[in-house]
Amino acid sequence: MRRRSLLLQVGVSVLLLAFLALLVNNLAVNLLRTGLGLDFGWLGRPSGFALAESALPYTPSDNYLWALTIGWLNSLKVIAAGLVLATLLGVAAGAARSSSNRLLRSLAGGYVAVIRQVPLLLQLLFWYFVAFLGLPETPIGDLIQLSNQGISLLGMPLSVEFCAVLTGLTVFTGASIAEIVRGGVNAVPRGQWEAFRSLGLSEGLGFRRIVLPQALPAILPALTSQYLNLAKNSTLAIAVGYADLYAVSDTTITQTGRAIEGFLLLLISFLLLNLLISGGMAGINATVLGRMRRSR
């Protein structure tokens, strides 16, 4: 049994290596044929294009490397905000789906059902064209100001594009997270609810302090893959013109003709991003599981 699985692993490894060699070979042949070779010198040249949105100072006379960095930061910004908001929304909706309140239950159920039927790209376009571009100019107190130029939250201006991508990613991923949370929560024995209720704890407090911590070991691994999905899905930002890493790379490649180098950089940047996410989640996972094991 062990020998056979070892054999299988060796076989798969050999196949993978062969495939990789083929790819590298193709890349080399292509580079030779175009007579270009790998060259990253263009990264230092001025980009010449403007970006609608930048976290750090940027002008068209800055170089391509800086433009790509700004794109990377824009991606990071929308992904980080999306992770936090999707988690909050997903946990709330997941909790609502296993609540004793029928109205809450069906609202959350409807949300999950609808969102999972519609492709993310359409949802992004919906948020962009229907929800945010259609916004009337209405200051809500001094905290939030809405207009079709964007939203100003506590004096921090957010572009319409950013808001559309963030909302789309949050609402879409939140629905998947809600399902994961519901699954984890349902696996916690009913007796735990009865115990905290009989002690006079409120539903909310009991959920946070008793049920959720016991559901976490089941939730976390699946959550990681949703987080990675959110990061990958963020490249759809280009559909609404948000200047994320993918959009900036796309423009860069068109202007410089440096498709291979551009894609290599894009690949590495995303690898870096996703390693960051899986690394962080692995850390959280280990802490939570360690704490659970200690209690066993």
Place this chain on the structure above:
Amino acid sequence: MTVAIRATDLVKSYTPGSRALDGVSLEVASGEVLVVMGPSGSGKSTLIRTFNGLEKLDGGELDVLGVRLDAAHEERPVCEIRRRVGMVFQQFNLFPHLSILDNITLAPVKVQKRPKVQAEQRAIELLDQMGIREQAHKFPAQLSGGQQQRVAIARALALDPEVMLFDEPTSALDPERVKEVLDAMRQLARDGMTMVVVTHELGFAREVADRVMFMDQGQVVETSDPASFFTNAREERSRRFLSQMV
């Protein structure tokens, strides 16, 4: 005599057409120990779970410590009753991710807003009383069933309840662990606690109960003092049940 629990015509139906409680009325006096017996599915658990609002009534009304509960199942009375009534379950239901001490102090700190230090002092006292003081910093899974059930009793007592409900507290225990839990309950009864105990422990019922109530098919068949219940029960159904027990 003050009444701790008065139930009038309780009706509970999980599925349409069948009644888990079919018109149950009873009174439990303050300081009294009532033992509830009956065959499986007769509605014993359902009955005592209505006493602290874990099950919503479909009919009838309850007066628990002067607080009224009925089919409306309003949040405020349910909350008040849960703070004043403790419950112990067959499966212990300790919180596995919290230490023994945290299991006991969670509700006093979060619900009654007692200072943490004071709640911990009280928890240690209660563990001492249960004979398991040295377990305070362990986790539930590191304890035997009998120890876990005594922690569950301490957890309920930490809120200084006026009534304690027990649903088959020794049924999930190894035979050699039953006594330590029954002893703790015996002591509680001696201290004057009002108790409603669902159990099949005949010895405990004979010795500790003030009255024994026998249920079948969601109805009260008879309520007697233990001596007459065990020697000459009035009803045929009770006698048949008792003859199968021994």
